[in-house]
Amino acid sequence: MTMTRRTLVALTAAALPALGAASAAHAAPPGEPRVRGAEALARARVAADVLMSDYDEDKAWFPSSWWNSAVALQTIGDYMLRSGDRRYLKQLDRTFERNKGPFPAGELSGDELYGNFTSRAIDDSGWWALTWITAYDLTQEPKYLDMAVTIGEFMNDFWDPATCDGGIWWDEERTYKNAVTNGQWIRITAELHNRIDGDTVWLDRAQVAWDWYADSGLLNERGLVNDGLTDACENNGDRVYTYNQGLAIGAALELWRATGDAELLEAARYVADSALVEGALVADGILTEWTDVLGETTNDNHKQFKGIFLRYLMDLADTTGEDRYRQAVATQASTIWEDDRTIGDELGVRWAGASTEDSPNVFDWRTQASALSALIADLPDSGVRRSLSASLSRPPVVIPDGEPTSVQLDLDVALTSTASRPVRVGIEAEGPDGWRIEVAGSIDLDVPEDEGTPISTTLPVQVTIPAEADDGHHLVSVTATALGGLEFVARSEVLVARAIDFDGGTEDGPWLWDVGGSGVTDEPGRFADGTSFFVYRFPFPASTTAAELTVTISNQFLVDVGPDGETWTRVLAEDEPLRDASNRGDHTIDLTPYLGGEDKDVYLKVSDAFPEDGWGGQVHHVSAQYSGA
Structure with missing residues (x-):
């Protein structure tokens, strides 16, 4: 691993003389509290449910983006691994079985798919390999690991030492060697080695790939990963995207697990610390893609970049146990929940929540998946004993007609506990002055022995709107409580619109x-x-x-x-x-x-x-x- 030592040690010395100094400059505001595990799990569960409401059961994906669907499904896999909640295993398997064959161009909103989740976009294939490794970790079913191996062999055909002395091509046309495809490749090869007994082939590929990556020039003098290489095999100075930085962390960590080489763990710290310096990839402590800035325009690709960074920052925080990484995660999760969440628990692209009429914040399933990664990362890796969450359905629009109007909302209450026993949940509703809100005052839930899967029930909430209600959005909230300090507030809005x-x-x-x-x-x-x-x-x-x-x-x-x-x-x-x-x-x-x-x-x-x-x-x-x- 001499290239790793020569390149990264030199860069570390030049850019960040001491990791302690880097962490002091890093963005997490001091004193920002981590939410309790119960609340963190409740938030993640609600956000995961919102994300899966956009899953297309027929096509078995998230609409209109092939690679984004892979990343969103891996995020759901991360949630299930972290929370113990296995409710969405059938959707993962449905996607695997339904979409493993070939598809013509356009049928799944993109390139022709050759089968086995491969296409001309080599990085798209890589995302699916990572997703199926996560599915294998969840289930231990060999078919998922076998698929990741198949995808890995497909990608290996695009490793080309004849150009830039190595590296995976980004596309089948062999036009570009970039950070995302090569960061993926190291993580995939190292993950395969760590899961295949007696492997030497994947480990060799991982080590060769890391040495090439570390010496390629993709990592600049500030410890940040630029997007790719020029035709002359030099750093192209293109944008630093958060997902490339995250993949560099994840690649080094997984290869460290495979080899025990302490310098790889140090490299992961270095890349993370470089990103978390204020003004690098964070602004006022919040991870910020350059397309997030007011006046800039995001696109469907950029929407999921920050979540990929958080996936691997979580890995680093779990691996090292270091507070500066846990604190950075907590800052993202807290800000998202407080400042980047709609009434319906949809999470946006701007984690700091900034929005104007000319440059609005954006909310869709891609931004939901990305922000969910931060909420997942904030879950204690030791598990959570008890958790309570609740959500309210979105009501139909009310167009007044001179008489009071009634609509029914559905209140979903979910509880997890390590103890199998009945739990009483108190329910209290609140609405605008003059509105009548009717709901049961309490319910009893029998917690099953399966401690990871929530027990849930749905209650009707009857809302009566007076005829004179003003046009606009009106907040209705329901607070669920249980012994032990468990509390969760579910919110919804009734739109009254005469126009x-x-x-x-x-x-x-x-x-x-x-x-x-x-x-x-x-x-x-x-x-x-x-x-x-x-x-x-x-x-x-x-x-x-x-x-x-x-x-x-x-x-x-x-x-x-x-x-x-x-x-x-x-x-x-x-x-x-x-x-x-x-x-x-x-x-x-x-x-x-x-x-x-x-x-x-x-x-x-x-x-x-x-x-x-x-x-x-x-x-x-x-x-x-x-x-x-």
Whole structure:
């Protein structure tokens, strides 16, 4: 390992003369408390449940991104390993069995898939290898480890000493050698060695790869990992992304486990400390991708980068037990929960929570998975004895009609305990002045012997909204408590709206009746690719006799309207396979013929006119007008 010693020891001496000095400069604010284990587990469980609500059971992935789906599923695997909660094992296996074959380009929103989770994007293949190793760690089922080996052999074909003396190519066309693919490669090869009895092949590959990586120039003089190499095999000075820094930590740690070489553990510390210096990859103590900054624009790739860093920072904190890493994790988790969370427990891309009208924070399943990694990392590695969580469903929109209106919310309460016995949970609800909130005052839960899996129940919460309620979002909260100081507050918002006017993807949540596997783009707009769809519900008042809707829509859309969410009439269809939104425009639809139902609800469904190529209808804006007798 002479290259490791020569390169990293020299860099450490130049950039950070003492690791103690680095940790003193590192970002975690002093005195920031770690939440109790019970609360940390409750937060992670709720966030994991929100993430899995976006899992497409049919296609067995998270919609509209192949590699992001791998990372999100590995995050769920991390959650199950850390918490002992194994409820999502069947989804991991469903993804494995359903998606291990070949798929044509576009069917899973990207490149052609060759089978065995491989494609022309070598780093995409690497993410799936890491996911299936995590699945193996959860289950000890050989098929997952075998798949990781298959993917590893595929990647090994792209190790090329003829260019830059080594390294894995980023793509099948062999255009770029970069940090992500090579960081993955070291972690994968070392993980395989550490799980395959008697292996020498994967260990040799891991050691050769690390020596090349350490001497490649990817790590700059500040101890930060730039994105890749130039054609001349020099550091290209491109952006430092948090996931590359995280993979460098993870690579060194796993190879240290394989070899016992103390300098590898020191290298992991060095890379982490370099990132955590204020102004490097943190701002005011919070991990910050450069695309997070107000005025910058994120994209679907960037949204998950910070979570990958936290996955490996967690590994370093567990391995060393050093407080500076645990403190950094705690700071991220606390800030996310307090400043980067919606009423519905959705977690955003900006962990510090900054948002403006021109540069809004972004919330979707990718940002959920990324932030969830920080909450998982904050769980004590020794386990949690007891935990209580609760969540409230999102209610339908209320359009007042001169009389009080009642809606029902579902309250889900979940409890884990190492002791198998009944536990009484107190329930207390609160809402706006003049509103009536009705829910049972307490429930008894019988905790099973399986201490990792939560016992849960669902209670109805009846909310009565006065006729004179103002338009806008109104907070309803329910506090669940149990002996031993357990407490969790579930929140939801009732939207009262006499006017219907919202942007697709950013303001449409309360109007969504069925997400149907749809996604949201960086430019505001909800879209449905392939077999996915989405349905909006418009609960017009009982006195409504006429209604008209205008939808701004683009790409390959199909639009259906109906009175009950089950029967449909086609009202709009794009007959050209457009992919560039050149057909974006306003379309007005007469909803009056669909007002025949007793409740006067009307449903609008958007789907894909050309499902084979993955460019389905995208809704940018919706408005509607209605009148009564």
